[in-house]
Amino acid sequence: MRRRALLALVGVVVTIIVTSVTGLVLSGRDKAGAGDPTQLVFRPTPTPPSSPSPAEQRVEGTPRETADTYLRDWAIGDYESMRELVDEPPDDFADRHRQLDDAVSARTERLTPGDLTMTGQDTAEVSFTGARKVDGYGGTWDFASTLRLAVRDLTWKVLWTPSVMHPDLVEGGELVRIDQPGSGARFLTKEGQPFPHENYAEPYLSDLATRIPQPPSGTKVGWTVELRNPGQEPRVMLEKRVDKQEGTRTTIESFAQASAARALDPVQQPAAIVAVRPSTGEVVAVADRLGGRGAFTGKYAPGSTFKTVTAAALLDAGLTADSQVPCPATYTIPNGRTIDNYQDKDHGSVALRQAYALSCNTTFAQLTVQMVSADKLVEQAGAFGFGARLATGVGGTCGSLKRPENSDALAEDSFGQGTVEASPLCMATVAAAVQSGSWRPPRLLPADTAERIEGHAQPASVPLSGEAATGLRALMSAVTTEGTAAGSELPDGVSGKTGTAEDWQGGADHAWFIGYRGDLAFAVFVEHGGTGRNAAVPIAARFLRAL
Numbered sequence: 217m218r219r220r221a222l223l224a225l226v227g228v229v230v231t232i233i234v235t236s237v238t239g240l241v242l243s244g245r246d247k248a249g250a251g252d253p254t255q256l257v258f259r260p261t262p263t264p265p266s267s268p269s270p271a272e273q274r275v276e277g278t279p280r281e282t283a284d285t286y287l288r289d290w291a292i293g294d295y296e297s298m299r300e301l302v303d304e305p306p307d308d309f310a311d312r313h314r315q316l317d318d319a320v321s322a323r324t325e326r327l328t329p330g331d332l333t334m335t336g337q338d339t340a341e342v343s344f345t346g347a348r349k350v351d352g353y354g355g356t357w358d359f360a361s362t363l364r365l366a367v368r369d370l371t372w373k374v375l376w377t378p379s380v381m382h383p384d385l386v387e388g389g390e391l392v393r394i395d396q397p398g399s400g401a402r403f404l405t406k407e408g409q410p411f412p413h414e415n416y417a418e419p420y421l422s423d424l425a426t427r428i429p430q431p432p433s434g435t436k437v438g439w440t441v442e443l444r445n446p447g448q449e450p451r452v453m454l455e456k457r458v459d460k461q462e463g464t465r466t467t468i469e470s471f472a473q474a475s476a477a478r479a480l481d482p483v484q485q486p487a488a489i490v491a492v493r494p495s496t497g498e499v500v501a502v503a504d505r506l507g508g509r510g511a512f513t514g515k516y517a518p519g520s521t522f523k524t525v526t527a528a529a530l531l532d533a534g535l536t537a538d539s540q541v542p543c544p545a546t547y548t549i550p551n552g553r554t555i556d557n558y559q560d561k562d563h564g565s566v567a568l569r570q571a572y573a574l575s576c577n578t579t580f581a582q583l584t585v586q587m588v589s590a591d592k593l594v595e596q597a598g599a600f601g602f603g604a605r606l607a608t609g610v611g612g613t614c615g616s617l618k619r620p621e622n623s624d625a626l627a628e629d630s631f632g633q634g635t636v637e638a639s640p641l642c643m644a645t646v647a648a649a650v651q652s653g654s655w656r657p658p659r660l661l662p663a664d665t666a667e668r669i670e671g672h673a674q675p676a677s678v679p680l681s682g683e684a685a686t687g688l689r690a691l692m693s694a695v696t697t698e699g700t701a702a703g704s705e706l707p708d709g710v711s712g713k714t715g716t717a718e719d720w721q722g723g724a725d726h727a728w729f730i731g732y733r734g735d736l737a738f739a740v741f742v743e744h745g746g747t748g749r750n751a752a753v754p755i756a757a758r759f760l761r762a763l
């Protein structure tokens with residue numbers, strides 16, 4: 217009986233305790249529902265962080281493995297494999313990469329992973345650097361960005377945004393390449409510049425266009441790459457500016473060509489200037505108003521400028537610049553015709569230098585008949601390019617001389633009449649040979665290009681004898697100091713030779729002046745211009761003073 221009473225008492229106590237706790241919990245819920253959380257008494261015991269969660273134990277791979285694989289696939293352009301490593305990639309994921317490369321004409325050349333940083337239990341970042349090879353750009357276009365990664369569906373994935381492709385690129389932005397177009401067929405000066413305005417070399421450029429294929433109008437010659445993000449001003453990221461545009465370079469020098477063209481502007485008659493570098497044979501200026509390519513292909517009587525060739529033969533025959541020679545008003549060839557000096561002037565006995573400076577026809581006729589054979593004169597002309605097959609790049613001729621059949625013909629040829637014909641190009645190379653000591657074939661393009669176009673090699677250079685080179689320089693110097701070009705407006709340091717040639721077809725005489733100053737030789741020709749002194753020398757003076 218007592219035992220039952222004890223058990224009943226214990227049951228009552230347990231019931232009271234359970235009822236009390238239950239009441240408190242319910243009361244706490246009621247209070248919380250009433251907006252008074254301070255009445256909460258029960259707090260659940262937190263789970264101790266003693267071990268990784270089951271989900272973490274099942275994550276496949278590591279962030280480093282995912283990053284390395286992603287960059288490796290990118291480097292080879294496997295965009296579909298990259299896409300598999302991205303969490304929720306955009307539908308045009310692969311196209312965006314291709315469009316960026318196409319837009320800037322680039323290809324990804326190098327991608328290098330950097331440090332891994334864990335930014336959370338299931339997030340990470342991997343820095344990397346990259347380099348793109350851009351067409352038409354000297355080096356690589358380097359950039360640096362970051363791969364952000366997170367666990368998605370128990371796998372480490374790349375959280376892709378446009379900034380992965382370029383750190384400054386945002387959603388909706390793009391990189392755009394803007395090309396600078398050329399102007400179609402382009403022939404440039406030696407410096408890589410367009411030809412001067414109204415340069416009088418247009419016939420030569422037109423001829424080149426038929427010989428050398430040129431890019432069509434609109435060909436790209438320069439560009440910029442712009443970053444265009446929504447709401448931002450376009451920003452230039454990379455550029456290649458082309459001041460010296462792509463094209464076929466000639467040997468023409470910009471300033472020399474402009475100077476030659478402007479020197480011809482006031483001239484009323486057909487005329488031309490050809491200038492060459494004696495040291496190379498390069499044509500540095502050709503201003504031609506003869507029609508077509510007359511300065512290269514036209515052949516005219518060179519008049520007294522040919523006395524330079526005859527003087528070389530006389531110097532090789534033993535004369536010197538100081539040798540005393542006759543310069544009578546007239547000279548009658550034995551059993552032949554009579555040769556007259558210009559305006560029948562008689563200068564008596566003078567040095568060869570003075571006879572050349574005063575342009576004595578009688579002197580050269582007499583000395584040639586007495587000392588130079590027909591074969592020797594033809595040979596000497598050949599040493600100055602007469603009869604040579606030139607490879608300038610645009611054709612052309614130097615000149616021609618038929619073998620004189622008798623003393624009359626030999627005398628006439630000696631002072632540039634008779635059968636002698638020469639182009640302005642040819643006579644410029646004659647002056648150049650005196651300056652440098654060697655005749656060099658002229659060209660308007662690099663030598664290999666000119667020979668390829670012409671289909672044959674240039675003739676070989678021909679050295680003058682030491683006696684001829686030294687003597688000719690003394691003779692040409694005397695022309696501008698004491699001869700037919702003395703007292704003109706030529707700048708100091710010019711050596712040359714005037715020429716006045718009869719036109720065998722009739723009409724007024726042709727005017728010539730050839731010469732050199734430093735490493736620049738030239739020929740000025742005025743068709744039916746009159747005397748070399750009055751018509752050609754002033755043009756040469758304007759040309760040289762403008763340089």
